[in-house]
Amino acid sequence: MTRPDGPLVLGIETSCDETGVGLVRGTKLLADAVASSVDEHARFGGVVPEVASRAHLEAMLPTLERACLDAGVGLDDVDAVAVTSGPGLIGALLVGVAAAKTLALGLGRPLYGVNHLAAHVAVDQLEHGPLPEPCLALLVSGGHSSLLLVDDVTHAVRPLGATIDDAAGEAFDKVARLLGLPFPGGPHIDAAATGGDRMSIAFPRGLTSGRDMDRHRFDFSFSGLKTAVARWVEARARSGAAVSVPDVAASFQEAVCDVLTRKAVAACQAHGIDHLLIGGGVAANSRLRSLATERAAAAGIAVRVPRPGLCTDNGAMVAALGAELVTRGRIPSALDLPASSSMPVTTVVA
Ligand code: KG4
Ligand code: ZN
Numbered sequence: 001m002t003r004p005d006g007p008l009v010l011g012i013e014t015s016c017d018e019t020g021v022g023l024v025r026g027t028k029l030l031a032d033a034v035a036s037s038v039d040e041h042a043r044f045g046g047v048v049p050e051v052a053s054r055a056h057l058e059a060m061l062p063t064l065e066r067a068c069l070d071a072g073v074g075l076d077d078v079d080a081v082a083v084t085s086g087p088g089l090i091g092a093l094l095v096g097v098a099a100a101k102t103l104a105l106g107l108g109r110p111l112y113g114v115n116h117l118a119a120h121v122a123v124d125q126l127e128h129g130p131l132p133e134p135c136l137a138l139l140v141s142g143g144h145s146s147l148l149l150v151d152d153v154t155h156a157v158r159p160l161g162a163t164i165d166d167a168a169g170e171a172f173d174k175v176a177r178l179l180g181l182p183f184p185g186g187p188h189i190d191a192a193a194t195g196g197d198r199m200s201i202a203f204p205r206g207l208t209s210g211r212d213m214d215r216h217r218f219d220f221s222f223s224g225l226k227t228a229v230a231r232w233v234e235a236r237a238r239s240g241a242a243v244s245v246p247d248v249a250a251s252f253q254e255a256v257c258d259v260l261t262r263k264a265v266a267a268c269q270a271h272g273i274d275h276l277l278i279g280g281g282v283a284a285n286s287r288l289r290s291l292a293t294e295r296a297a298a299a300g301i302a303v304r305v306p307r308p309g310l311c312t313d314n315g316a317m318v319a320a321l322g323a324e325l326v327t328r329g330r331i332p333s334a335l336d337l338p339a340s341s342s343m344p345v346t347t348v349v350a
Helices: 038-044 049-071 090-107 116-122 124-128 168-178 186-193 210-215 223-238 245-271 286-298 315-327
Strands: 008-013 018-025 028-036 080-086 111-115 135-140 145-152 156-162 275-279 302-304
Touching (some): 008 116, 028 049, 080 090, 080 116, 111 116, 111 315, 116 156, 124 315, 245 286
Parallel strands (some): 080 111, 135 275
Antiparallel strands (some): 018 028
16 A cells, blocks of 8 residues: 555454444544444343344444544545454454445455454554553453563464453453443442542452462453352341442452553563553553552553553444554455354464
8 A cells, every 4th residue: 555644444353242343544543433332232231242233234324424424434445454363252253244244345445354453452552552562461351361472463462361251341241230230330339439448358369479469470360259248248248247239349349450451561570661551441450550550550561551441342442453454464364254253362363
């Protein structure tokens, strides 16, 4: 692509419950249209895959039209089409992949089937400029919790660790549910915690000591924490004592943020990295942001966190990675590109 201001790339995201269509020119964000089906899942307390797939089908064309209108471009102007091909919910991914193939074929433009996690990393350059490489990425959302070593976001991303059970956001959602807070629970726990004492209850920090730590140095585990919160609340209720939702929320949140930031900083130090990037829906958490900033600064590490709207799932992140792939001359995907629910992060382009 020879345009001086970089290629115009359309990005499509449908891996979970957000239908996202973004338009990016080079590293400039032109449009980020998102339709969420989160309200349709609220009464189930979690994302229902079939409901998400149907919502993507309904939202795809209106969201595509809105993105083009917002950006003031026509589909003919697009130089390449990028789409999340994995990981994610298979039925949901298929809707985006089918739409992207149709557009690429109809427009005669290259198609890039990209990794969702790498896209969460690439999106930061829309806000903070060129990605510092190498950097370490902590990605925390309802579907994933990963520590990645990013040498080159277009083809060299190494997983250092991940959750071995619940994702961080999933833990926030489950604990919120048992505290009687609405779905998705993260923002509600965050808000409740501001009025609580984070030192009031010593909840466990999974995989941070002994043999567990030796075997899972940069992995996470949040299901034991969730169970500990449930037991604590049950025991209080049985004894007739009041449960302080702010105190439980603040202590639980502290346990999650303590582990995430401790391991992220330790991973940076172990690999000699001085840039930490945080992404995913949980990156909106106020305590995670402040603790990460504080601990990273003490270790001489710079922290980058995109604004909340770019941290949660969206099409702009896919377009951002697509534009970088085009700019760095990476080979596009074949038109028989599959959707892959368990696409490894080592595969940036399928
Ligand atoms: O990235 P995202 O929009 O979707 C995926 O799961 O991929 O992340 C949603 C998750 C939910 O679990 C939600 O509870 C959590 O991010 N979340 C938060 C906050 N805002 C959203 N968790 C903690 N604190 C927040 N302020
Ligand atoms: Zn995500």
